[in-house]
Amino acid sequence: MRAVRFHTAGGPDTLAVEEHNDPVPGPGQVLVDITGAGLNRADALQRRGRYNLPAGATDIFGLEVSGTVGALGTGSTRFVLGDPVVALLASGGYAEKVAVDEGHVLAAPEGMGLLEAAGVPEVAATLVSNICMAGRFEHGETVLIHGASGGIGSFGIQLVKALGGRVAVTASTDVKLAHARELGADILINYTTDDFAEKMSAAGGADIILDTVAGPYLGRNLHALNPFGRIVTVGMQGGRTGDLDFAMLMKKKATIIGTLLRDRSSAQKTAIMSETQRLVWPLLASGSIRPTIDRVFPLSQVAAAHHYFDSHAHIGKVLLDCRT
Known part of the structure; x- marks a missing residue:
């Protein structure tokens, strides 16, 4: 082959x-x-x-x-x-x-x-395992997705909306944000011109943040988070280390989760795919998300x-x- x-x-x-x-x-x-x-x-x-x-x-x-x-x-x-x-x-x-x-x-x-x-399969399993399973998403919560235009961002906007959530996204251009708006995003942030933490705080904060940047975003992610919120880090595009304000972490009763999908055990992947089929496949069949x-x-x-x-x-x- x-x-x-x-x-x-x-x-x-x-x-x-x-x-x-x-x-x-x-x-x-x-x-x-x-x-x-x-x-x-x-x-x-x-x-x-x-x-x-x-x-x-x-x-x-x-x-x-x-x-x-x-x-x-x-x-x-x-x-x-x-x-x-x-x-x-x-x-x-x-x-x-x-x-x-x-x-x-x-x-x-x-x-x-x-x-x-x-x-x-990769984007759906990533979103279900991190937002729904690890992030414990509940109907009505606000999810901030860093990166509105990639596969995860484009699919994630639709999935969170279909599950009854509010979606905030960051992107580098207004063209990408316009695409996110068409998919249903509620809060649009151009990270090259705006401080996403300040914009999110003004918009009511995030309950879950799907973070692909890590490093320099750690402090601002925590600032943007609501009490009892969850930061789920799935990438390190900005670097491996960052400064953490433990006082703010404790005050917000926040949870920071680091996770990978690729190296999970076979049994864990089977469970994730089963939950992905349960949550996502009916939405795909109905045309609610694409x-x-x-x-x-x-x-x-x-x-x-x-x-x-x-x-x-x-x-x-x-x-x-x-x-x-």
């Missing part, structure tokens, strides 16, 4: 499509003939040599795919050959085939094309896809078409 690996850490041009042995599904696994794969921030970090792969993960890139069931491992009973599915992966998605635990595989959402569905797909590149143009992803010009998901 064709698959994308790299031999030297660096820019997008280090990526190349190579011939690779077909994977074989083990006990309890499903082999997916891949239709599409989604690009994610972790892929760019891995390419730069800044992301350690979880134990047992292949060095083939890719954390989420859509496709059809091509083979079943011993004891796999949830699917039959030919079923359209999506899957959450530790790695292996930039390819024509991937073997994955059947608990990390869901029937493809109804009402959308199979290629488009490749943009769903993944925002910015651009699709063929697998052979993976370097161009990463150049585009690194430019931060995209609004929504960037996908690879992995079909021959």
Whole structure:
């Protein structure tokens, strides 16, 4: 099969499509003939040599795919050959085939094309595990999402609104904020011109903050938080360390949560995917929420896809078409 690996850490041009042995599904696994794969921030970090792969993960890139069931491992009973599915992966998605635990595989959402569905599993599982499960979201709460225009931001706005919440977002341009408004965001903050902490405080504060920046945002996130609020950090784009005002933390009775999805145990991922299906799949089927797909590149143009992803010009998901 064709698959994308790299031999030297660096820019997008280090990526190349190579011939690779077909994977074989083990006990309890499903082999997916891949239709599409989604690009994610972790892929760019891995390419730069800044992301350690979880134990047992292949060095083939890719954390989420859509496709059809091509083979079943011993004891796999949830699917039959030919079923359209999506899957959450530790790695292996930039390819024509991937073997994955059947608990990390869901029937493809109804009402959308199979290629488009490749943009769903990683963002949906990230949002459900962090906002709903770790963040303990409740109806009527306000969620601040840093980064309105990426896959997580675009999907997260719709999900929180559909679950009965109020959404605040930050972005670097008015164009990206306009897109967020179209998706339903209530509070729009251009972080290049406004102090998001002051704007959030004036707007009533946040109950949950989904933070991809860490470092320099720690103090301002806490300032923007309501009493008993939760900061859920899922990325460190701004740096690994920051100053924490413990007096403010205690006064607000706040919770700071740090989490990753990729290195979770198989059982934890199975639980997350089950909850994702319960919460998100009916909303997708009804059309209440849709993944925002910015651009699709063929697998052979993976370097161009990463150049585009690194430019931060995209609004929504960037996908690879992995079909021959």
